Structure formats: structure tokens, C-alpha cells
Amino acid sequence: MQHQSLYRRFRPQRFAEVVGQPHLVRALRNAVREDRVGHAYLLSGPRGTGKTSTARILAKALNCEALTDDGEPCGACDSCTAVAAGTSMDLIELDAASNNSVNHIRDMTEKAALVSSGRRKVYLLDEVHMLSAAASNALLKTLEEPPSHVVFILATTDPNKVLPTIRSRTQQYELSLVGADEMAPHVRAIAEAAGAPVEDAVVDYVTERGAGSVRDALSALDTVLAAGGIPDDRADVNALVQALARADLAATLIAVAEATAAGVDARDLAERTARRLRDMFLVGASVEPAELPQADIVSARELSDVMGRRRNVRALEALGSALAQMPQSADRRLTLETSLVGLLADEALGAGAPEAAPPASAPARGGTDGAAPPVGGPAAARAAMAATKAPPSLDAPR
Template sequence: MQHQSLYRRFRPQRFAEVVGQPHLVRALRNAVREDRVGHAYLLSGPRGTGKTSTARILAKALNCEALTGDGEPCGICDSCTAVAAGTSMDLIELDAASNNSVNHIRDMTEKAALVSSGRRKVYLLDEVHMLSAAASNALLKTLEEPPSHVVFILATTDPNKVLPTIRSRTQQYELSLVGADEMAPHVRAIAEAAGAPVEDAVVDYVTERGAGSVRDALSALDTVLAAGGIPDDRADVNALVQALARADLAATLIAVAAATAAGVDARDLAERTARRLRDMFLVGAGVEPAELPQADITSARELSDAMGRRKNVRALEATGSALAQMPQSADRRLTLETALVGLLADEALGAGAPEAAPPASAPPTAGPAAARAAMAATTAP
């Protein structure tokens, strides 16, 4: 039998199973129970926080044949099982990243006018910010005069790229990263449900790797269970960060070389390093990220003290620069090495005179914009 990933096998089927989004669950369950469901919703938030899962649960509830008193779908009627199996004719899912033309949206809106077999027809548009301008305008026209039996659920990781006129015609809910205090019990429960109970060290590792994303955490748990233990994938980042803290150029390049020789992609190394540097910066500033286990907070504090605030910021800028340039780079490792060599050269020279600002169209290569790029890369899809 083909293995099914944990995040698909244990996808939430009821509102009560959605982790870490109480405001959203409460609002949607009340709307269903009191028959006050809107014609359009915009669910935004980082990847793996439950946007599409929640949308599917709402689709279940709207056509459930035996809705419970608290607004939960029964999960066993024909309509609920069809949604769970992905065969429902009343839930139409469209990936806006690959179906982003005006013709795709026009075809969808024409079909939306047709009567559904259930009480409501639900359209789920994932990554709606990827729609073309013409497609967005076509969607806007439908949202202005929606069919009474249709509910549109728009999901996005970047709500600021969605037309303001579309946002204004939806009920908007922002999903947040899940804190370690909720993620850890969830990871433990999933492992037990999968018949593979795990130790505290595994729970802490998986929680840290998830970084607030339930899907990423369960993917990490899958990896641990397949490997039979915690893989040693923190050593490369620790070695690199410690070398940067010492401003040791040779050790920095050796750390990058060792990681790539072990099969680690340079972008993955840069993303994990940026995440570590971000955690160090926040902890050093007196902020303890909710998604981090306590052991990682302690480790981040020690590294932050060793590196210092100024060097921490500049290292975050350097990794942000590398990550911003990698999509256009033919050699990701060289891009990362160049950024880190530049960082340590500036440190050795006392961070000399500032260079001229790059053109407005160029990706950020230094300064606060690069730091923001590095932080964003730790949560972007």
C-alpha cells in the first residue's frame, strides 16, 4: 500500500480539529449554526496553518445532512464523505497559481450560476493573489453580484497582493502560526494516532522544524519516523552560525562546503540559517517566539550573546541578500558564499563606507529590506 503523508492522513475533518485558530473556528461555527454564512471569505496566513482545511470543513458544514447543534458537520453523511474523498460536486477547488487566466475565472463564474445538488455550492480559490489582473477583475464582478446559492472562499499567503476591492467584498480572517504550546501536544497526538508514539526530544525537534506550520511539522514527523530517529540536520546550521559569530571566514566556508557535500541544498541551508538568526535576534531583544520550544530559546539566547546584536543583524541581512538572489542564480552555493564572504569582509574592515543604493527594481541586497526578506523566507511557501 502506498504511504500517505501524515498531514494528509490526519487533515482536520471538523472545526474542533483545527489547531491554533480559535477565532476563525468560533466565527465560522457560529455563522453555520445561526445560518449567517457570508457569500465570500478571505483566509490569509502562512503556509500550513489550515486555510484550505478550514475551507473544506466549511463546505462540509454548509451541505451536511445531519449538522450537529454546535455547527459541526456530522462527517458520515453522503455529502460529508464526498467532500472528504474529494469527489463532491458542490465543492470546486481551483489553484489560482496554475489557473490564473481570465478564461479560467469566467468559466468558473459561468458554472457558479448553475444550481447545485446541495444547499450551497462552494468555490475554493487557493493562492488567489496569483490571479492575473484581468482574472481578478472578472472575479470582482462576480463577488459584486454573487449567486445566492454560492459561497466563495479565497485563500492566500499574501493578502496584500489581492485587489483591495476584492478584499473589501469578503469577510477576512488571518490565520497565525501555531505556538509551541499547541503544536507539541498536537504532534504527540498525531504520532500516537499513527501508532508510533515518540519521545519528548522528537516532539521538540518536530515542533522547532515546523516553525508554526502544522503541515511542515507533520512532514518533519514523517521524516523522523522514516529515519528511525532525529536526523542530524541542526549541526550544519549551528556550525555556520558559530563560525559567523567568531567572524571566522575559513570556518564559515568549511561549514557551507560540509553541508552541501552532505547533500543539503544551499537554499535550504540559507533558509534554516536565516530562521536561526531571526530567532537569535528576537530572543536577544527579549522576545520569545511562541513557536519555539524552550530548549531552542535557551540555545538561541546563548548564540545571540556570543554574536552580539549588530553582527546578528548584519548576518541576517547577508542571508536575506543570498535568498533574494537565489531565484535568479545558476549557483546557489556560490551566491550564499559570496554573501557571507562580503559580510565577514565588512566586519574585518569595520563595515566601511556604505555603497550606492541598488536600482529600485533590484532585489534587496543589504539593509532592513534584506533582513525582512530573510525573515519572510522562513514562512513563505
């Protein structure tokens, strides 16, 4: 029998099973129970947070033949089982990333006018921000005068790219990354339901790898179960971060060389290192990321104390600069190494030259990390911080 991924096997089938989105669950459940469902919804948020799963549950509830008193689909009637199996004629899913032309949208709107077998016909448009301008305008016209029996659910990871006129005609809900306090119990429950109970160390590792994305966390759990234990895929980042914290140029280059020799892509290494540096920066500023397990918070605090805030920020700037250059680079490893060498060379120059005394009217600067100019500047630091919000994972449907 072919193995089915955990995120597909344990996809939420009821509103109560959606993790970490209480505001959305409460609103949709009340709308179903009170028969106040809108004609269009826009669900936005990071990947793997439950946008399409929630849309499918809503489609179930709208046509359920035995809806519960609290607005939950029964999960057992013909309509519910058809949605769960992907064979329902009342739920039409369209990937806007690959079906983004005006003809695709016109075809959809023409079919939407046809009467459905159930009470409501639901159209789910995933990654709706990928629609072409002409397709977006065609969709807008339909949203202005929607058929009474149709509900449109638009899902996107980038709502700012959706036409404002489309956004204004939808009920908008933003899904957020799931915190470690909710993710860890969920991971443990899924492992037990899969017949493979795991230790606390595995739960912490999977929670950290998920970085707030339920799907990414379950993909990481799949990897751990297949490998028979926690893979040693954090050693490369640990070695690089520790070398940067000590401003050790030789150790930094050795860490990059060993990671790439082991088959690690330089961009992946840079993104994961930036994510660790971001955690260190936040923890050093007395902000504990909700998606970070307690053990990782402790280690991030220790490394932050060694590295210092100034060097931490400059390292983020260097990685941000490298990540920005990599799409046009023929050698990603060289790009990463060049940025890190520039960072640590400036550190050495700053440490060797006396720091100019500040003007009498300005407060003296604290810290022991030198006074070299930042590498890449604030824009590069912002790029590195942004890269950490969408950690790499296996491509998968939502």
C-alpha cells in the same frame, strides 16, 4: 498498501480539530449555527495553517444532513462523506495558480448559476492572488451579484495582491502561525494516533521544523518516522552559526563547504541559517518566538550572548544580500561565500582599526563587535528576516 502522508491522513474534519485558529473557528461555527453564512470569504495566512481544510469543513457544514447543535458537521451523512472523499458535487475546488485565465473564471461562474444537489454550492479558489487581471475582474463581477445558493471561499498566502475591490466584498479572516504550545501537543497526539509514539526530543525537533505550519510539522514527523529517528540536518546550520558567532572565517568557509559537499543547497543553508540568526536576535532582545521550543530558546540565548547583537544583525544583512542575489546567480555557493567573507573581512578590519570617538553630544556606542559598516544594509536584513517566515518544505496541496 501505499503510505498516505500524515498531513493528509489526519487533515481536520471538524471545526474543533483545526489547530491554533480559534477566532476563525468561532466565527464560522456561529455563522453556520445561526444561518448567517456570507456569500464570500477570504482566508489568508502562511502555508500549512489550515485555510483549505477549514474551507472544506465549512462546505461540509453547509450541506450536512445532521448538523450538530454547535454548528459542527456530523461527518457521517452522504454529503459529509462525499466532501471527505473528494467526490462531492457541491464543493468545487479551483487552483488559481494554474487556472488563472479569464476563461477559467467565466466557466466557473456559468456553472455556479446551476442549481446544486445540496443546500449550498461551495467554490474554493486557492491562491486567488495568482489570478490574472482579467480573471480578477470577472470574479469581481460575480461577487457583486452572487447566486443566492453559492458560497465563494478564496484562500491566499498573499492577500495584498488580491484586488481591494474583491477584498471589500468578502468576509476576511487571517490565519496565523501556530505557537509551540499548541503545536507540540498536536504533534504528540498525531504520532500516537498513527501508532508511533515519540519522545520529547522528536516533538521539539518536529515543532521547530514546522515553524508554525501544521502541514510542515507533520511532514517533518513523517520524515522522522521513516528515518527511525531525528535526522542530523541541523548540524550544518549549527556549525555555520557557531563559526559566525566567533567571527572565524576559516570555520565559516569549512561549514559551507561541508554542507554543500553533503548535498545541501546553498539557498536552503542560507535560509535555515537566517532563521536561526533571527531566533537568536529575538531571544537576545528578550522576545521568545512562540513557535520555538524551549530547548531551542535556551541555545539561541547562549549563542546570542556569544555573537552580540551588532554582529547578529550584520550576519542577517549578509545572508539577506546573498538570498536576494541567488535567483540571478549561476553559483549559489559562491554567492553565499562571498557575502560571508565580506561580513567577516569587515569584522576583521573593524577590530583592527581604532573606533573614532563619538561627538560630545552623542552617547558612546556600546558592544564589543567592532564598528564596521553593515553588509547589505537594512533592506538586506529585512529580506533575510522575511525569508525565515516561510521555511522550505515539501510542496503539497493545502
